[in-house]
Amino acid sequence: MPPAPSKKEPAPQIDQKKACFALEVRPSPIHRWGIYAKEPIPKGRKIIEYTGEKINRKETNRRADGPLNYLFTLTSYWTIDGSVGGSGAQYINHCCTPNCYAWIHKGHILYMSARDIQTGEELTIDYRFDHDVAAVPCACGAPGCRGTINLKKEPKVRKKAARTAKKKTVKKTAKSVKTTAKKRSR
């Protein structure tokens, strides 16, 4: 289990103006800080917008080398860096069976509830790291944990189906949360 943040480290803040439900930051058993529901959240509702500085591909590659980063891949060219002007959504941890998903709407990244969420539950999202970048072990502890934050490579036998679905998959991947392996280093 990853170490909890040091007691001296102040808890990150949530910008409640960007949130539609009461949320709080607490140390997480998954990774460092986590975001928790302070009230019940019904399925299919906007919870919080993921905000940050919009940076291009070159700047993304430069920042991805940092020890801890919060980069959300918006398109193949643009990335949102949640460490600069982030709403707090950047602290939502990865889980292989998450209770949230990201919806890109008119250039905004909206974190939505994938199911009903109870008060006190940690909010989680599937980061969907590519299978061809450095593998990051997953500590989500969910029964359906795939072992890494990275997606599994499509098996060869499914090549034809994968090719048919390629356009859709690429689009979906670009819209998913993708930080780099460096995020997990401490």
Ligand SMILES: [Zn+2]
């Ligand atoms: Zn997992």
